[in-house]
Amino acid sequence: MEKLLSKGLLGIFVFFTGLGFAQTKSISGTITDSMGAPLPGTSVIVKGSTQGTSTDFDGNYEIEASPNDILVFSYVGFATQEIPVGTQTTMNVTLVEDAAALDEVVILGYGTQKKTNVTSAVTSVDSEELNQSSVANVSNALVGRLPGLFAAQRSGQPGSDASDLLIRGIGTTGNAAPLIIVDGVQRAFNQIDPNTIENITILKDASAAAVYGVRGANGVILITTKRGAKGKPTINYTTEITSTMPIETPQYLGSYDYAVLFNEAKRNEGKAELYTEEDLEKFRTGSDPITHPNTDWYADGLKSSAMQYQHNLSISGGSDRVTYFASGGVLTQDGLVEHVDFKRYNFRSNVDFQVTDNLKVSLDLGGRQEIRNSPSNSIGSYFNGLNRNAPTTTAYYPNGLPGLGFAGNNPIEQAKSGGYTEDTNNIFFGNIGFEYQIPKIDGLMLKGYMAVDRNFRFIKSVSNPYTLYEYNPANGEYIPTEFGQSRISETYRQGAPSSNSGTPDPTTTYNMTLNYDRLFGEKHQVTGLIGAEKAVHKSNYFTASRLDLTSQNLPQLDFGDAASAQNGGLAYNSSRLGYLARVTYAYDTKYLLEASFRYDASENFAKENRWGFFPSFSAGWRLTKEKFLSNIPNLDEFKIRGSWGRLGNDRISQFQFLDAFDFNGNYIIGGSPIAVIRPGVIPNTDVTWETATISNIGFDLEMFDHRLALEFDYFTKRTEDILEAPTRIVPDFVGASLPRENFGIVDNKGVEFVLSYRDHIGGFNYWAKANYTISKNEIVEIGEPESVPENLKRTGRAIGSQFGLVAEGLFQSQAKIDNHADQSGFGAIAPGDIKYKDVSGPDGTPDGIIDDNDRDFIGVTGRVPDAIFGLAFGFDYKGFDFSTQIQGAHDFNVYLAQEAAFPFFNGGKVLEQHLDRWTPQNTDAAYPRLLTEDTNNRVQSSFWMQDADYIRLKNVEVGYNFPSPVLDKLKLSQLRLYLSGLNLFTLSDIENFDPEAPSGRGSFYPQTQSYTLGLSIGF
Template identity: 35%
Template sequence: MKQLTTTSNHLLLLFLLCLATNLDLFAQGQKVSGTVSEPKGTFLPGVSVLIKGTTHGSITDYDGKFDLEIPSGTKDPILIFRYLGYKTQELPVGTKSVFNITLIEDAEQLKEVVVVGFGEQKKENVTGSLETMDKKLIKDRPVTSTSSLFQGTMPGVVATQTSGQPGADNMSIIVRGSSSINSTPALIIVDGMPAEMNNINPQDIESMTVLKDAAATAIYGARAAGGVILITTKRGEDGKVSFGYNGYVGLQTPTKEHQFVGAVDYMEMRNQARVNDGALPLYTEDQINEYRDGTKQGANWRESILKSSALQQQHNLTVSGGSDKIKYYGSGSFFDQEGLTANTNFQRYNMRMNVDAKINDRLNTHFRTHIANSSRTQPTRSVGSAFYNANIYSPVDPVKWDNGEWNYVRNGNPQRWLEEGGDRISDLMYTQMMLGADYKIANGLTAYIDYNMNYMHDRGTAFNNQHDYYGANGDLVKSEPNWYEDYNASNLYSGLQARLDYEKNFANHYIKGMIGYSHESKTNNNGQMTKYNYLTNSIHVIDGGSMNPTDWRMDGTASEWAIQSVYARLNYAFKDKYLFEANVRVDGSSKFAQNNRHGVFPSFSAGWRISEEGFLKDADWLTNLKVRASWGQVGNQNIPYYDWTATLATGSAVIGDQGVSSVYYDKTANPNIKWETKETTNIGLEGDFFGRLIGFSVDVFKNRTNDILMNVPVPPQFGYDAPRVNAGVVDNNGWEVSLRHNNSIGEFQYFVNLNMFDNRNNVVDILNTGPWIEDDGRVFTDVGAPMKSWYGYKSDGIYQTDEEALANTAHYELTNGRIKAGDIKLIDSNGDGVIDGDDRELIGDPNPHYMFGINLGGSWKGFDFNILFNGALQRDVVLLNEAAMPFALQATPHEWMKEKAWPNTNELPILREDFTVNDPGRYFSDFWVQDGKYIRLKNVTIGYTFKQSFLSKVGATNARLYVSGDNIWSSSSLWSPTVDPEIDNGGRGSSYPQVSVYTTGVSINF
């Protein structure tokens, strides 16, 4: 920590020195004025006019006029005229006082190229819905995992992080919401091949593009129902070899920390809860006073397992260069993250090499290799279990007795099993290699071929230490056995892709076609052995345990999968004004029986560049305006490998003193299952004004997923799972809006990007078997409602008097206790005079709505900053179980319950120890559904890039210092100010906390 503080102080001092050395003083001098226009004579507002080498400048007004005073003493002043979308001009002032300037359009700036499936397209000609991440967000922000870059930065993309635990903080990424009861994760394509996103070093990424509608994704067919994320890694460039270093050190702290009552408040509140139930107090006043006056010390179980901070660091080295014959880019990185609890940490090593070689004028080859090795350490018992128990244990119970022995409370001692319970270590090796070539057969006709191989091997070991628990008097209370676990998991993926591209321009016509073939396969193997009752905690090998057959267990599985595909695409443009695209892909997957193995996934899209029409051609304020529409189908094969056939499972048992093996059917077969098919319709409008000074895009979409695979309900006595059938239908409709603004004022360049989106899913059919009720009756899926909605009773506040409550007691089917003042008033929704399960209905939607992101940044004289907000304007979250009824479940109340419980307020019911209508486990009601809208300051990054005049003296080409903070601040409508708004676990705090990370780093190139 001391070293980190010293480093931060040095960097702060360096920042201040940089600021001091870049200040300029001005005095009055020569005045100049003039106008700025484009070639057609239209005056340009907002043009930056700057005196070179200074911060002194002006901008043109709406009529393109500017006035500027050059400070006296300025030697040989030069004016710089800068405007987005136009070439920068520099003019010496000399003795002139009036400048009438014409800026020339920069065609290369305006013709942005974006990555699409199997190729690239000019952005202005794209007819599908896609979004490319701003390179500034990739380049300048230090992140622990690639997936975190998606939070708040792209409309339609929801990235959710529910844990900050080292090695387990990868986010789930959903594109345009859920459209199937089955999982539909986004397909990740890295350099043209499927890959794992979070094995990638973020520093190696050149660009990221999200494909959303079927026009953009249908070319990937079978696996594109959840959208497609295209990642391109960096390449070498012509020129001499360049070396680079980028590294940072960061400090992690919990974003929000659950606060529980101390011993005195706990004892008083529990006594009150018992009195409210008509029982005697549990604690005497003398017992409470022992904790009040310090005679006895209460425990804070959560603080006992959670550190206030932990370090993380990353270091990255790169080398790149090349010539007209060969280009190369290589990198190596090391990432180390300590945990906020004992025995949790994560390390990852990455190496990458990208080589592109030009053999001759027709043949090019490319080679990509990526190796990622990681090691994750965690306790043998889950960290989530440790937090859960630490949250419910009474503060009256000590963590350790006065004699130094660990206290055993119900499920054990969370601090002991984190610190002394044993280690679970997972070492993962991931290797990806790709070799490819492209050959120019004739003008416009090129052949491509790529072969890709991914291999993953995960080796893990775990040893749970034997330990004893003793009471305050030294008597043995509990003894926990030791055990050892050894497991291996591996998978091998291979893929071959070959395609022909044809491109032709003639007269006013542009045609581009592609046809391709791919074959992919994957095999999975894993095995595990566990042994119990070791003689000592020092032997960590599988043959060191008991040889008694009752003390060991072995498991293992093997599976394989393959898919074969052909695909084609046709693009046509007339006068770069009228655009058309068609895609089709045919997939054959081994996850289906032969009669339904193949799926056909077409898409069609069109675009009209309205800005190219004659009636708008001379509208100088309009740079681009395009309307586009698409329809298409994509598939979902993200289902178990062998749903189409009956499968056997193995088991073991002990008969007498002999271990025996068994084989049995674990489910029935349905050879008629087929693809889930998602049909999408999208209409979009996008535009840019004043040379991309202002831009926007709007999309409206309607998706329907047909033939969703579902399990047929069967009685438990059936013995095994019923077959899955194609029966479900789900609609998912929504919209997306993004606004962007880029400009410069003098040497200050800035940008503002805003996005907002929403989608709503609705179940159309679930095989007439609904409603499906899960999670103790709280989660509901049925026709006409969103998937997995909150399901329960409607409420009408809290009973204020016993008389009012007694008048309604007969309406409840209670198993324990009666209704009284302070209890939740439930509504008899169906009016039958009885409040029972038939009164339950839809009471909340767990899906966030009106998600938004705000990103703004700028640069001035070497300084730069970037600020990112994200959030949701509508979100239903719930308070469950221990968080709502702590004493009924033998848990500790949160601090905020002390002031909010009735009769202090009507925000929470009366404290009770009995299970009553207040229990969300038995009578889950909308009383416990909270407004979960929130806003979060996701990231702030501030940097300084040194001047070339300084860097040339030390042989560097670029150097930047930066400080950054992630998850800095948040505000929500939740009852508890200590609950992180993005982590939804019923308000119980029963998972590893979300973390804030504050980093200081440097990047330098030679």
């Protein structure tokens, strides 16, 4: 077996490496511009490899290459040239100004298009820009880089970054996630190793996304992975070591300050103080840590740092008939919490075979294994326990025994001894495709592929009983109490993984398109596309559990109590079928027209409502091709464009058009239990998809030899037929609830722009890029009852609008309380309590009483800001390179609640900021007077609505590329050393947690910052 394996590996190595080796020789020359001036810093690369060099101050270069190689010469602002080596040993090259970055190609749905001919709203980022961030997940590399794309990492938990991706804000109260397409196939965003990505393109308007029909209403993210190119094999190895640490954790008071403030709160309530002077002194001095501890639960329960290691090995190359790219990677992430870690193993192979001059076949294979480990108690409950336990409670006694915490809640010990959850996800995928150039018909090509995705996920959770101790000062003994229960559960899922869309991706996809691209009479460019696509999803789910394991060392179902066994499972299938078409026309690359449509069917709807038609139209006008603009100095490109179209969104719960039934326990008939089935939700046979009508107007501007570029877009979007819950009431005798119906309407509109500049001074190359997006939504129809007062209606307001009492500061005296509207309905009011505005009474006018009638609009919360921005800049000089990324958001609020806002909440602790509380000596305080049991100050109100605007230094990277003489001595084609930092600095008014956190409570795994040292080697 070992011999067979060795022979197989040797064969694979020979296959990949034997496709291009040839005798190399030294090539030298000088690079100049059209005026004969040398161009220092010009890039000279062997095509299809990472072997390269750059010219010196006199424009001279020297490089090793074989006669079969092609050298690629590129310089900012000049057209790239590719020249075969052949028999030459001296190659002097004259570069001309790039009057056309015009031939740059943009990736679109089911094809590509010249950038100059694009009439829709599209933006992209390539691998070079992505590599400026050393990240383990793609979403972190995209933050702040692309106009219109909101990307945020909600958690620093290894393997569970909980990323949000949205295009141009939120335009629906339903599922607003974009469609993710990887190499033409719908797949999960988090499956992609950043090292394998060649390009990411965002389709933002209806014209660009129309070919995706019922899936395209929220925009589309296209990911293209790397492929091989003709040339000798190149091997690249990258290794990174990263240290991560929490960005910000809540700053709580120690035991002494906590006890002092607790006594103050009791005095404010007219009750006896809990802590004596002797207690306070022991807390202050720490003289009795057993009975008077000073526990920093975050310090004990959260590591100061954790390590991450990442390795990637790739090989690419090819011949006239076969090109290939293969990559493998390993990622290990340690967590900041005990028993939290993540491992990822992934591989990908993309191979293209030129079978005949007309037929090309591609075979893409890949796989990924993810192993997530975590405590049996959820991460949310873990951090909830850290936030809630007061410093006067014990995590661990000086002798190492675990304490009770608050009411038996010791999350640290539970994580250590209470069991674990191991989540193993095995993902496999394969694409086989072809491109056939139809003979005798210029420009006509038939393309097709079949893609298969399989996901096998196994989740094993073991809960163990654990012991906590309480110290008895009377006899000095530690009294043990057992918590938890012995339990094992196993869950098995099979199908395709779920992507950001919130719905399962297809397990099998079939696609066929007929493409046409031809130029008639030198001025009439026509392209066309027609095709069909079918996607099928199948999934199975099974779960089982037992109690009372025989031994914690035998964590298997067989060793649990058979009498306690429980199990369950389900299986479901779904499919889509669509027909698509697109046609474009360009006259003299001046007047541009495009039309496309998709005719889609989705099994989420009844047969009579299953099909939908989604058209789009767009046009563009390149004014710089007109005589009246052609001679304006420094104006290289000016194009205006506009688009209109309709798209769909079928991401809803399945089978809403069918009768639903629920199991409702058992009923005893004749002494025997009989399962009871009752009606669940009344079916909605007319349920259909959301429909989004999108308009876009924009322009593209390039100046100063294409060094300065500006793109601007104004967009509007109306989403109709959103599923909403009806307000009608069903009589009790019906025994079922009403279904959701398609009557919701939301408007969304905004602007976005991206401004970039790129230039050089001698060999010093520099660039800068800024983008800004603002999008605001408004609910037009949501089916609110007419009885809802105008000031409490969601209609006419943004999604996420919050309502509560309007705070008017703090009461400063009893006289102020006596002269204010009666607020006693929320408890005994005293100076230092929050004062609320008398907005309305039952008849709509102020009535002198503060109650629920006084609720009003207090702001908009949600995890998505109205405005986002990004700024990136960098340079390279003599092998050194530097890049940085700044991003931020404004018009963004978070509502603080529970542990993040209220002192002593549920017996919890006090944040340092609450030292600035109201007292007779501190009347200008930021926070109300202290109370342990409070109703008035904890009512939902504008007082706790926090401005969450922020600006963040997202990424900085410094690197050095070793020069050719060093590489030649080491027999390498590339050697780069780099240092990068992620989430380095944040400016925000929010205290104690990150502005991108998932909620205003603080009970979540903290965001992390990281520092990475990396090495990249090319052979």
